[in-house]
Amino acid sequence: MNFGLIPASPARENKMAQELRDPKEKDKNRLRASQKMKELMTRYYMGAKTAEGTDKKIAWITSGGPVEPLIAADIIPVYPENHGAMLGASRMSVELCEVAEGLGYSRDLCSYARGDIGSALTKKSPIPGGLPKPDFLLACNNICGTVMKWYQSLSRIFNVPLFLLDTPFIHHHVVPESLIYVRQQFEELISFLESITRKKFDRDRLTEVLRNSGESALLWKEVLDLCTHRPSPMSCFDAFINMAPIVTLRGTKEVTGFYRDMKAELQERISLGISAVPQERFRLLWDNIPIWYKMRDLSELFSSFRACLVADTYTSAWVFEGFETLDPLDGLSRAYTKIYLNISIDLMIEKVLNLTKRFSVDGLVIHSNRSCKPYSLGQYDIQRTVLEKTGTPSIVLEADMTDSRVYSDAQVKTRVEAFMETLENRKAARA
Amino acid sequence: MGRIMEKQKALGALKGYAADPSAYLKNWKDKTGKKILGYFCTNTPEEMIQAAGFLPVRILSSRDTISLAARHLQSYSCSLVQSSLESGLRGELSYLDGTVFPHTCDSIQRLSDIWAENLRFPFHWDLVLPVKLHTESARNYLIQELRRFRGGLAEYIGHPISDADLCGTFHLFNENRSYLREVSRYQSSYPGWISAADSHALIKTANFMAKDEHNARMKQLFSQWGNGQAPSPRSVRLFLVGSVCDQSSIYGLIDSCGAALVGDDLCTGWRYFAEDLPNEGDPIEALADRLIRKVPCPCKFNPEIDRADRLLERVNAAGTQGIVFLLLKFCDPHAFDYPYLKERLSKEKIPSLLLEIEPGGLPLGAMETRLRAFVETLSR
Numbered sequence: 001m002n003f004g005l006i007p008a009s010p011a012r013e014n015k016m017a018q019e020l021r022d023p024k025e026k027d028k029n030r031l032r033a034s035q036k037m038k039e040l041m042t043r044y045y046m047g048a049k050t051a052e053g054t055d056k057k058i059a060w061i062t063s064g065g066p067v068e069p070l071i072a073a074d075i076i077p078v079y080p081e082n083h084g085a086m087l088g089a090s091r092m093s094v095e096l097c098e099v100a101e102g103l104g105y106s107r108d109l110c111s112y113a114r115g116d117i118g119s120a121l122t123k124k125s126p127i128p129g130g131l132p133k134p135d136f137l138l139a140c141n142n143i144c145g146t147v148m149k150w151y152q153s154l155s156r157i158f159n160v161p162l163f164l165l166d167t168p169f170i171h172h173h174v175v176p177e178s179l180i181y182v183r184q185q186f187e188e189l190i191s192f193l194e195s196i197t198r199k200k201f202d203r204d205r206l207t208e209v210l211r212n213s214g215e216s217a218l219l220w221k222e223v224l225d226l227c228t229h230r231p232s233p234m235s236c237f238d239a240f241i242n243m244a245p246i247v248t249l250r251g252t253k254e255v256t257g258f259y260r261d262m263k264a265e266l267q268e269r270i271s272l273g274i275s276a277v278p279q280e281r282f283r284l285l286w287d288n289i290p291i292w293y294k295m296r297d298l299s300e301l302f303s304s305f306r307a308c309l310v311a312d313t314y315t316s317a318w319v320f321e322g323f324e325t326l327d328p329l330d331g332l333s334r335a336y337t338k339i340y341l342n343i344s345i346d347l348m349i350e351k352v353l354n355l356t357k358r359f360s361v362d363g364l365v366i367h368s369n370r371s372c373k374p375y376s377l378g379q380y381d382i383q384r385t386v387l388e389k390t391g392t393p394s395i396v397l398e399a400d401m402t403d404s405r406v407y408s409d410a411q412v413k414t415r416v417e418a419f420m421e422t423l424e425n426r427k428a429a430r431a
Numbered sequence: 432m433g434r435i436m437e438k439q440k441a442l443g444a445l446k447g448y449a450a451d452p453s454a455y456l457k458n459w460k461d462k463t464g465k466k467i468l469g470y471f472c473t474n475t476p477e478e479m480i481q482a483a484g485f486l487p488v489r490i491l492s493s494r495d496t497i498s499l500a501a502r503h504l505q506s507y508s509c510s511l512v513q514s515s516l517e518s519g520l521r522g523e524l525s526y527l528d529g530t531v532f533p534h535t536c537d538s539i540q541r542l543s544d545i546w547a548e549n550l551r552f553p554f555h556w557d558l559v560l561p562v563k564l565h566t567e568s569a570r571n572y573l574i575q576e577l578r579r580f581r582g583g584l585a586e587y588i589g590h591p592i593s594d595a596d597l598c599g600t601f602h603l604f605n606e607n608r609s610y611l612r613e614v615s616r617y618q619s620s621y622p623g624w625i626s627a628a629d630s631h632a633l634i635k636t637a638n639f640m641a642k643d644e645h646n647a648r649m650k651q652l653f654s655q656w657g658n659g660q661a662p663s664p665r666s667v668r669l670f671l672v673g674s675v676c677d678q679s680s681i682y683g684l685i686d687s688c689g690a691a692l693v694g695d696d697l698c699t700g701w702r703y704f705a706e707d708l709p710n711e712g713d714p715i716e717a718l719a720d721r722l723i724r725k726v727p728c729p730c731k732f733n734p735e736i737d738r739a740d741r742l743l744e745r746v747n748a749a750g751t752q753g754i755v756f757l758l759l760k761f762c763d764p765h766a767f768d769y770p771y772l773k774e775r776l777s778k779e780k781i782p783s784l785l786l787e788i789e790p791g792g793l794p795l796g797a798m799e800t801r802l803r804a805f806v807e808t809l810s811r
Contacts, residue, residue, distance in 0.1 A: 103770050104769055104770035104773050104774075105766070105767070105769075105770055106760075106766040106769070108507065108760060108761050108763075108766065109763060109766055109767065110763070113767075141562055144537050145536050145537045145540075145562070145730065145763070145764065146537065146763055146767075148562065148732055149729065149763065149764055149767035149768070150767065152732075152767070153767060153770075153771070156771060161734075162734065164562065164563055164732045166561055166562045166563045166569065166732070168534070168559045168561065168572070168576075169534055169540055169557075169559055171543070171544070171557040171559065175559070175576075175579070177572060177575040177576065177579070178559065178572065180572070180575075181561065181568055181569070181571070181572035181575075184568035184571075185566075185568060188566065188568065344543075344544045345541065345544035345545065345548070346544065346548075368505055370505075370507050373507070373508065373537040373538050373541065373763065374537040374540065374541060376505055376507075377504060377505060377508055377512075377537070377538055377541035377542070377545070378541045378544060378545060379505075380502060380503050380504070380505075381503055381544075381545055381548060381549075398505075
């Protein structure tokens with residue numbers, strides 16, 4: 001099987017120019033983690049495919065969903081959103097979206113949902129035969145209301161049950177009643193899993209899995225934090241690619257090992273003075289889900305202006321906080337309720353301001369993503385507030401995470417050029 | 432003949448209000464000196480707002496141009512979200528003293544924050560209703576959230592809202608809902624006897640008028656109506672499915688195409704008034720249970736109810752010949768349900784037509800052409 005589904009690491013691609021200038025840099029500039037990540041993900045998808053049709057249970061789960069109870073119950077989690085990103089990166093998305101559109105799914109709906117529904121029906125996928133068929137579905141609406149609707153469609157397509165974990169949205173502060181509600185649902189989820197596996201749920205095992213999750217979330221945070229270093233040892237494009245394990249395999253020992261190695265590698269790069277972007281001049285922050293089919297182009301475009309995207313609001317969403325409590329279900333309730341997309345705009349602004357400061361950011365690159373309303377609506381107000389409070393300018397790129405039909409190369413290029421000129425003038429004025 | 436003329440006369444008043452809700456509301460405010468709370472979505476417990484001494488008013492807006500709101504919202508948000516914010520930013524909602532945002536969809540949820548920050552009405556409340564409706568834990572949370580809402584309103588007005596205050600409002604709303612269900616009954620029993628545009632005016636006014644006043648008008652109207660008459664045999668029986676529609680021009684199209692509206696499954700329709708409240712027991716629990724029993728909406732999760740089954744029951748009972756899906760473009764929850772509902776209708780050999788309401792003005796010409804063609808196919 002060929003799992004060359006994830007695009008080549010932009011950090012590596014970006015090094016091309018640098019390598020040409022100094023051939024000795026060549027080996028040092030490759031992010032070794034990306035290769036290991038490919039192997040890890042290949043093993044994971046092969047394992048999941050092999051389990052199809054056996055006694056082993058497979059669950060499809062949303063990217064912000066609580067995977068820990070599944071892992072504790074020996075259920076294989078499969079992530080349609082990760083698959084959606086693969087469809088985008090391998091440029092299969094549009095064809096499969098069109099299949100869903102043919103059935104009446106509006107072109108205005110989430111392109112992960114459209115692409116995955118198209119793939120489920122046609123079995124077309126970078127994974128031969130498509131994702132392994134689920135025994136049940138687990139949707140957590142902490143990232144959007146769309147996942148519930150999408151999974152309802154999947155539930156009808158595969159004729160399997162859907163468990164919805166309902167995490168009330170946080171406006172300004174957490175309401176204690178909502179955490180009680182979420183905790184009760186974790187009890188319900190455990191009973192639901194027991195009915196699926198016909199085995200008593202092992203709560204000690206859950207504690208252990210949570211410890212792994214907490215550890216890998218912390219390591220992931222440390223990995224991302226290394227980009228506060230100037231120059232940054234990797235860009236958010238590398239983070240987008242290497243986030244796959246924290247999304248899909250958190251809770252397992254493999255993931256902690258992977259991020260421990262990745263952290264060491266980045267520390268080594270810092271000590272050797274290797275940067276993601278040669279002669280880094282500008283430090284930028286990315287907002288929203290990546291534009292999966294344009295990762296390399298965008299990485300090169302920014303790189304050509306010596307601009308490095310050093311942080312983003314997306315990958316840090318998997319830095320779960322709250323796992324570390326005595327009661328595992330309390331920890332799960334907290335961690336999965338307080339996720340970035342489940343909070344109001346004022347709290348998002350707080351986070352953006354914090355990232356801007358910590359990563360010494362010169363400008364914001366805001367992807368206005370037609371597929372993702374909870375991520376995109378409010379961006380204009382965030383943009384204005386950040387400018388007012390810190391003077392940090394930003395650019396809005398109108399696009400879609402996997403539907404390339406709404407992307408315009410020329411428009412993006414012109415806008416980025418103008419933005420970089422603004423940043424250059426700003427720098428000159430300050431000098 | 433005299434009876435029809437009286438019907439026209441009584442309807443006239445309500446149609447006048449329907450044409451200009453803000454004139455009515457400003458006048459009501461001057462007259463009573465009371466405050467007005469706007470709200471989104473039929474899941475808002477209007478009874479609670481009324482019990483706090485406010486007039487609950489559904490925010491519906493359909494503007495032809497969007498300019499100020501474009502600084503805050505992307506073009507891919509629905510017409511309700513864009514138009515409402517535009518109206519707010521233009522000061523057209525100045526009669527409001529506050530707004531209630533129940534949790535419905537991703538767009539409304541984000542609109543709430545943008546609204547609070549940029550319009551700054553004295554009162555703002557996010558009613559974070561559960562999405563699940565079928566479990567005990569969801570019901571408990573819903574009850575807690577309704578209590579929290581009562582607490583928030585009480586804090587704003589400076590005195591508690593008792594169970595008796597709350598129960599005291601129920602009859603007003605139950606009475607109003609019974610009149611609106613009667614409109615529905617007329618639509619399905621005597622197709623074409625009330626025009627689509629007229630029935631829309633009756634329902635639209637219920638969404639913003641003071642209930643006592645609306646009830647009095649409706650009572651007057653029904654005393655004049657008596658029993659309907661036999662339908663025109665040639666009118667094609669249409670049923671509307673979708674979210675919100677406050678544009679009378681769309682209803683006017685149904686009339687001008689010679690079709691009869693025999694029922695609907697809309698937020699500005701059946702889902703608003705189908706379910707009543709009991710007059711006994713704990714009032715907060717009663718409000719919670721009403722929301723749980725309410726006609727399923729695509730934003731809510733209840734695996735025990737199939738929305739298509741419920742819809743087909745009513746569609747068939749009304750002798751429907753064709754369905755018109757009237758969806759807001761960029762409305763995700765309804766767009767996700769559309770392929771399934773359409774498939775189920777096709778299995779029952781019920782033809783359907785999809786019309787999308789885009790933000791910033793209706794393409795009425797194109798809509799009319801498509802609707803006319805659809806109605807003509809059905810009348811063959």
